[in-house]
Amino acid sequence: MGKIQKSSSVNQKISKTIIYIICIFLAVLSILPFWIMFVNATRSTPEIQSGLSLLPSSHLMSNLQVLLDKSFDPLQGFLNSLIISTFATLCTVYFSSLAAYGLVTYNWKLRKPFFTFIICVMMIPSQASAIGFYQFMYKLHWTNSFLPLILPAIAAPAVVFFMRQYLLATLSLEIVEASRVDGSGEFKTFNRIILPLMMPAVATQAIFAFVANWNNLFMPLILLTQKEKYTMPIMVSLLRGDIYKTEFGSIYMGLALTSLPLFIVYFLLSRYIIAGVALGGVKE
Amino acid sequence: MRRKGVNYSKFGYIFTFPFVLAFLIFSLYPILYTAFIGFTNMQGLIPKPIHILDNPFQNFKDLLFDNASFRKSLINTGLLWIINFIPQIVLALLLTAWFTNARLNIKGKGLFKVLLYMPNIITASTIAVLFSTLFAYPMGPVNSLFDMMGWSHAPINFLQDKSTARGIVGFIQFWMWYGNTMIILIAGVMGINPALFESAAIDGANGFQTFFRITLPSLRTILLFTLITSMVGGLTMFDIPQLFLAGGPDDSTLTTSMFIYGQAFKGSYLYNRAAAASMIMFIISGVLSGFLFYLMRDRDEAKLKKAQKSYRKAAKAAVREV
Incomplete structure (x- = not known):
């Protein structure tokens, strides 16, 4: 033994x-x-x-010099990416929370069909509609604008799904009833009471929405043709071009510059990000 | 609970209205428009009146039967997905089994999770350009490494060979995603009722038996979720192959998304063909996810339905006999 x-x-x-x-x-x-x-x-x-x-x-400095000499403007790309990602993230988390709250709190006729609909459209790849989307934006003269990269973020089915699961697990309808008794309007209740309660979920989804928007290449590549509108991933794609063919030092420099912000964010927030990935997977 | 006279149900519609509006404008309309373009002769940079083709399905027919490049892109997309997904799911399951095994008690799990997930958060474009630089010919870091280790005598031109190029693209996808899959699977295992594992241990099940008889079946839903999201992600694979080799060598890493992009936005402006290709991609993704939902549906439920059906049949037969 x-x-x-x-x-x-x-x-x-x-x-x-x-x-x-x-x-x-x-x-x-x-x-x-x-x-x-x-x-x-x-x-x-x-x-x-x-x-x-x-x-x-x-x-380090000579590589940076060579990189910046060849019309590579990481600061502009950083700013553009920051503007797009910030506003798109705000749209996503606010309107998704709102829709999820509407789904959980109110008893309306189309509640069930709406939820089924969200599950069905969660899987639609954005590439499938890219041609129509481009033509539509072209007619509106919205190419080279940030709006078509921000406004579609209002409809984020996967985030609504996640927020609904969170609300179902945490929200007690008594809070809503109590605030009604106190004379609070429905929008005020949501903005002042519910949204702060949802902060843990909002923060998690905000991180992922931000990173996804920051890393997105396909849509900006189609829509943005003016150099001063380029986002970070398009800037990176310039490093593949002929102008840097033999300047390996500056290619690495450009890559390091474009990914540095993400490394900083990741190491500051890694605990929350890992927890968020785990939560996102446990879908019933 | 609700007091009479106040009906709140309208707020359900109001609160979901922004979502619905944005979806209709930015998703549904573009999809329908894409489908419509697929049936027309829309080509060229300058907008001109378009009309539906005499044979509306001409673009689809051309793509499926006469376009070698499109067929190749479909095959490549499937191939690249398979060579990234199979090792990814195997390694993720293996790591999950190790990390959740209380008897092994692996230390530093938190740090390993953080490091293995890291490539997923970094911009795919950056990673693609980084790898194409790492595999540079004749002198790049990978070639230097092979030389130092004595694995190769002459520099290898990885990016000119079809199979190594595909292999590297598959490897990058695998490397970026296995950490993500692992974390999701570990979370799934944590959600399994611990009593199941306890009773298995009491019954004397070993590690393998516990994994295959308890862990895997309980993870069915999560595996389905992983499979479908990975599949749709794989179908739309764009950033890595586009910036790694731009589809080369000889179109061996050309994916469907790259084909669509190339037809419409790289100088040829064949919007109708690109739109038809998008629709084919859309249909494939729909069929595949429907099929997977069917395959992975709860077997017990299916069994119950079958039992009910045979019961009804038996009842009918019994009625007839009487």
Whole structure:
């Protein structure tokens, strides 16, 4: 008996070691490409071409110089992305919370059909309607405007779904009744009482909506043709072009600059982001 | 509860109105418009009067039967999705089994989750350009690494070979998404009633038995969710292959989204063809998700229905005999 237990604990130790090795390997695999990116952003092109190094060098400023000389304006791209992502995120979380509150609180005839409808349209890929959307925006003279990248965010079926699940689990209708007794209007109740109660869910969804808008390439690429309107991902796509063909140092510099804000946000909010991913998956 | 005289139901309509309005304008109308364009002769940069083709389905017919590039893009999209999804789900399940196993008690789970999920949050465009630079020929970091380790004697031109190019695109997708899948699956396992695991342990089930008999069946809904979202995501795969190799070499990484983009916005302005391709993509995504819902529906419910049906049949037969 004692022998069996001993051998099984030895087995467990071996399998545990293997598991740790695999996990550490995967973690290194996650970090390494970005590490190389940041390190190579500080190395000169000849250095990069002469071999791999994991230690930074001293050519940060010269790489930046070369990058900025070639009409690459990361600041403008950053501002454009920031404007679009911020307003789109606000639209998404506010109107989705509103719709979810309407779904949970009120007893209306089309409540069930509306919910079924939301589940059905959750899966529609935006690429499927891109051609019609572009033609429509072209006729409105809204290409090269940020509006077609912001306003569609009002209808975010997946976020409504998530908010509904959250409200079903947390909202007690007595709060709504009580505020009615106090003479609060329905909109006021939502804005002043319910929305603050929903803050944990709103924050989670806001992070994801922001990142999704920030990273979106397809729609901005179709709609924005003027250089001064480019968003961050379009700027990145310029790095693939001919003007940087041999300037590896500045390509890495550009990549590092465009992803730096995301790394900062991620390491500040990683706990909430991981929790949010987990919550988003547990859909009934 | 509700006092008489005040009917609040109208607020249900009011509160969902902005959503419905935005959906009608920015989603439904564009989809219907795209479908309509698919039946017309809309081409060229300068808008001119368009009309529906004599054979309305001409664009669809051309795409499906005469367009090698489109067919290739469909096959590529499926292929790239499969080579990214199968390793992704296997590794995610494996990590889930390890991380949720109380007996193993792996330390640093939080840190591993943060690191393995990290690639998912970084802009896909940045990652695509980064990888194309990492795999540069003749001297890039990957080639240097292979040289240092002695795995290769001469620099490899990864990006000129069809299978390595596809493999790398598949790998990037896998690398970006397995952490996400893992976190979702772990959350799913946490949601399983612990009593199930306890009774399995009492009955003497080993790790494998517990995983295949309890964990996997309980995760069915979440696996379905993962499968469908990954599938729709895979169908619309654009950023990575577009910026990694722009579809090359020899269209081996051309996906359906890239085909649509290329037809309409890269100088040829074949809006009708692009619209028809979008509709085909839309139909495929609808059929696939419907099929998956059917496959993964609750088996017990299906069994119950079957039982009811046979019961009714038996009852009918009994009535007839009498």
